[in-house]
Amino acid sequence: MDFTECYADTVSRVAAAARSGSRRQLRRLMERGFSVDARDNRGWNALHEASAAGSKECVQEILSAVNCKKGCFSRSRDFVNSLTHEGESACYLAAQRGHLAVLRLLLKAHADINQLTNDLSCPLYAAVDNGHEDVVKLLVGKGADVNRTHTSSCWTCLHQAVYKGHSDMVRVLAQFCNLEALDDHKITALFVAAQYGQSECLEILIKA
Template identity: 35%
Template sequence: MDFTEAYSDTCSTVGLAAREGNVKVLRKLLRKGRSVDVADNRGWMPIHEAAYHNSVECLRMLIHADSSENYIKTKTFEGFCALHLAASQGHWKIVHILLEAGADPNATTSEETTPLFLGANVNCQALDEATPLFIAAQEGHTECVELLLSSGADPDLYCNEDDWQLPIHAAAQMGHTEILELLIPLTNRVCDTGPDKVSPVYSAVFGGHEECLEMLLQHGYSPDAQMCLIFGFSSPMCMAFQKDCEFFGIVNILLKYGAQLNELHLAYCLKYEKFLVFRYFLKKGCPLAPWNHISEFISHAIKAQTTYKEWLPSLLLAGFDPLNLLCSSWIDSVSDDILIFTLEFTNWRTLPPAVEKMISTRASHSSRALQQHIACLPSLTHLCRLEIRSCLKPEHLRSDSFICQLPLPRSLHNYLLYAEVLRMNEVPALTAIEDGEINEAT
């Protein structure tokens, strides 16, 4: 006999009315004296049907129709009483009616299961969509997380209205490494790559937890992740700039696992005045072309012009094309000294006509120094310097040591490195890191 599948031909008419919640039909049947204790192939009586299907009025009618105290305690062939079935479906009102009518809250099934155990829905959600697993992960209750997972809690059930936040995000953001280790192998990786999702890497960076970040990256989560519209960042590296004491450690970890640098990261260095990191990113091979966010970079560069000696020389010496800077906003906004310094990395007499026109317009109401500079002819040695540097590969321009190893006199090494221009503009010797990691002390 199958005790799990309900056969319609074995259910009494009273049972069917209770299953469907048909109060009108049930009332007529009871008036005709139809029995309320006829069981189907599973041993289910009408009271079981009403309890399981949340038929509140039908349940009340059935209880009153049978005065026997044992009717409310009758069990199915698997040992389930009406209270078990109501609790398993979360029908709190049915549970309340049954308890008031004398149902035993400690009744057990054939597998020794009580109604209390069946009322525990491990995937229930609060008004803000939070699940018990999410709250336990957020609060750091490792044993609760283990119990919930072993009881069938779903780690992929979204816990907010925007459908992106999971328990793994809570653990990563709050720094609960043991819980994170439990959740990583059980969580669907779509959260790391889905365009409308948020990688937990962002959560670890947002919380400033280096150990959680490294754990995620060790298990294959991307250090670049997807663009995060929720937080307004294009990459975890961009988000890292909002951190203070944790910043350097987070940056080093992201780079260690292959984070790709771009111009937005350089722009953020200027925005947050992290000039050592700016130079470090250049040494680590941040691409200098092509740039998709040049306007955003120039916007931050203009705001950082008072500290240009900390970053602009390094950018231009690394091989950045100064023509990318020589747009109207840069030409109109920076000081004469900065504009002259920028032009030192060009042949200012062969600039594109549009650029030449903007510079001439600017010079007409600027200092005599700028007017004289654009009026004079570049020296032959300067043109040779530009030509030699144009023949070098980008990775060579980023390395002072490579240029200093060229089979040339030391004076030419210095000339190729713009030593006289840096000296004339009083650019100090800048700390740079060829390899290794950066930290606050550096």
């Protein structure tokens, strides 16, 4: 079974409503007893769908229903941090796609800000990779681990921001990151900037 492509016949009605952003339909289905934690072939549930789609209203609806139904803080937190088969949390999916309002809701619901995926990415790294500066600022401000290494190359978020040429992000990250952090080839972010011709990033790091 493919864990990355969604098979339509495996998606629950609740998850489909969450993906479409239909709060009214989602609420109606939940009131009829449909589970928000039914998974498709990728391991996605309704919260994953709503978070990836950027539907703040549906995320609110799901979190409210779970908090009322679970009646236990640890169980609600476990649901918020549930993972797909690729190890992606709702927090990761929202950060990856730049859904700032959704991310705020998830963090308020005790989403794990540093949860790693199967390929060793995390919400902050995903936001950096996709150029979502506001998300990066939020995650850093909330205490995300800026010096953790990711992927098989052991790059930090700063390495990735420099590689992508996200100079504004580099300026933010340089205030918090270990500028001397090395990847698996003993290369710093400064070296990456020089290697890939990211002159603005290079200047920022030299002055940091």
